[in-house]
Amino acid sequence: VQLQASGGGLVQAGGSLTLSCVASRRTFSNNAVAWFRQAPGKEREFVAAISWNGGSTLYADSVKGRFTISRDNANNAVYLKMNSLKPEDTAVYYCAAARGSIATSGDKWYNYWGRGTLVTVSS
Secondary structure, three states, rough: OOEEEOOEEEEEEEOOOOEEEEEOOOOOOOOOEEEEEEEEOOOOEEEEEEEEOOOOOOOOOOOOOEEEEEEHHHEEEEEEEOOOOHHHHHHEEEEEEEEEOOOOOOHHHEEEOOOOOOEEEEE
């Protein structure tokens, strides 16, 4: 599975962005998919995950209530809608697909990673 994340950019605090993750070469409709992020000088951290059919989602406490993960298996895509953005959300965001179908926050379960997309939130 080859993943491509897009949708990053520069936004003011309080604004919104929607990230997209599209799979190519083969479908990921049977796989859980997650978003992770890495801020400058920090370790990569879990943001959100969604199960294969969208029936289960997980969120990091720091984004709960502000971010929404969703998927469109017909179009082989997963989205991350980010509202009420804060400067501390500034990071490179990566999407990743697991071999399994259950949403989980541990990065060791994700085998396929895309190149990241940069989100910058100005204060």
